[in-house]
Amino acid sequence: MVDDLCSGIMGIIDFSDMTIGDPAKDLATQGYLGVDFYNQILSEYKHSFPEDTTIERRVKKHQGLRELGGLRFAIKHDISELEDSLSKIRTVIFASSDG
DSSP states (O other): OBOTTSOSBOOOOOOTTOOOOOHHHHHHHHGGGOHHHHHHHHHHHHHHOTTOTTHHHHHHHHHHHHHHHHHHHHHHHOGGGHHHHHHHHIIIIIHHTOO
16 A cells, blocks of 8 residues: 555555455454444444344354454463453353343
């Protein structure tokens, strides 16, 4: 990516691991950047794709899967992360299943 005058590089896009998949998987990671940011991204997505009525439910599922992956990592590589991982699972998986 270059600036408007093509005088400098503004960024690089790496397409090497690009795949076609569920956009909810990408949105699931945005929650780590804060609730306000996530809500803004979700709002833009819903505005652009109003026919996707299950996006929020799928995002929650992907968030849960990410946290389960964190638990697997903690068990396998860093047991000191175990309590933090379990706390995240309680928050993401069990809290979201209450409603």
